[in-house]
Amino acid sequence: MQFSIFTAAAALVSSVHAANHMVVAGKDGLTFEPNNVKAAVGDTVTFKFWPKNHSVAQAAFAKPCEPLANGFWSGFIPSTDKAAATTFTYEVKNASAPVWFYCTQGMHCQGGMVGAINAPASGNTVEKFVENSKNATRNVSPVSTAGTGGSLASNGSASTGSGSNSTGPAQNTNGAATVQYSTFLAGAVGMVAYLMI
Ligand SMILES: *[C@@H]1O[C@H](CO)[C@@H](O)[C@H](O)[C@H]1NC(C)=O
Ligand SMILES: *[C@@H]1O[C@H](CO)[C@@H](O)[C@H](O)[C@H]1NC(C)=O
Ligand SMILES: *[C@@H]1O[C@H](CO)[C@@H](O)[C@H](O)[C@H]1NC(C)=O
Ligand SMILES: *[C@@H]1O[C@H](CO)[C@@H](O)[C@H](O)[C@H]1NC(C)=O
Ligand SMILES: *[C@@H]1O[C@H](CO)[C@@H](O)[C@H](O)[C@H]1NC(C)=O
Ligand SMILES: [Cu+2]
DSSP states (O other), X not given: OHHHHHHHHHHHHHHTOOOXXXXXXXXXXXXXXXXXXXXXXXXXXXXXXXXXXXXXXXXXXXXXXXOOTTOXXXXXXXXXXXXXXEEEEEEOSOTTSOEEEEOOSTTTXXXXXXXXXXXXXXXXXXXXXXXXXXXXXXXXXXXXXXXXXXXXXXXXXXXXXXXXXXXXXXXXXXXXXXXXXXXXXXXXXXXXHHHHO
C-alpha cells in the first residue's frame, strides 16, 4: 500500500520533469552547438545567441535555408560582446519527427550554421542536412512574427533589435517551471511522508 503510493507519486513527479536542452548559437563561428539535440516529448530546447546577430528558423530537410510553412522563428537576436539576454525556446511536440533549423543571417546557413532536434543516425542525417545547406542558392528569413512557434525570454536587461520581448506567444521562463516542479515535489513528498507515519 505505502509502496504503491510512493511509486505513483514518483511516476507523477518524473512525468513533470521535462528536460531543457541548451543550444549555443554563433559562439564558435557559424555553428549551433550541439547541432543535433536528443530530446523527448515535452522537453524544451533553448537557443542562446552570441555576437553579432544570429537567428534560428525551422526548415524542411530538403530545403535547409528556407522557412518551413508554420515553422518556428526567433527573429534576429543581436548582441555586442557576450550572449544576448534574449533567448528563444522551442518545445518538442513529437520526438519521432526530426526538427531541422538554420540561421537566416547573411549566408550563415550555407556556412554551416544549421542543426537538428532528433535527427536520425541513418538516412536523413544531420551531416546530410549540412551538406545540402552548402548548396542552397539563397538564405531566406521567415515573414512571421519573431517568437512564432516558441517563446522569447529576456534575462533581466532590456533587449534591443528585433528580438524584443514584446512579440510572440506567452513567455515562459525556466524559473517558473522550476517553481512549479519544486512545489509539486514538496507536495508529493509531503503526501508520502504523511501516509507513511
Ligand atoms: C540584425 O540582422 C538583421 C538582418 O540582417 C538586420 O535587419 C538587423 O538590423 C540587424 N540588427 C542589428 C542590431 O545589427
Ligand atoms: C510523430 O512523427 C512521426 C514521424 O513523422 C509520425 O509518423 C507520427 O504520426 C507523429 N505523431 C503524432 C502524434 O503526431
Ligand atoms: C552540392 O554541390 C556539389 C557541387 O556541385 C555536388 O557535388 C553535390 O552533389 C551537391 N550536393 C547535394 C546534396 O546536392
Ligand atoms: C542571466 O543573468 C544572470 C545575472 O546576470 C547570469 O548569472 C545568468 O548566467 C544569465 N543567464 C542566462 C541564460 O543568460
Ligand atoms: C519588455 O517589453 C516591454 C514592452 O515593450 C518593455 O516595457 C519592457 O521593458 C521589456 N522588458 C524587458 C526585460 O526587455
Ligand atoms: Cu548566424
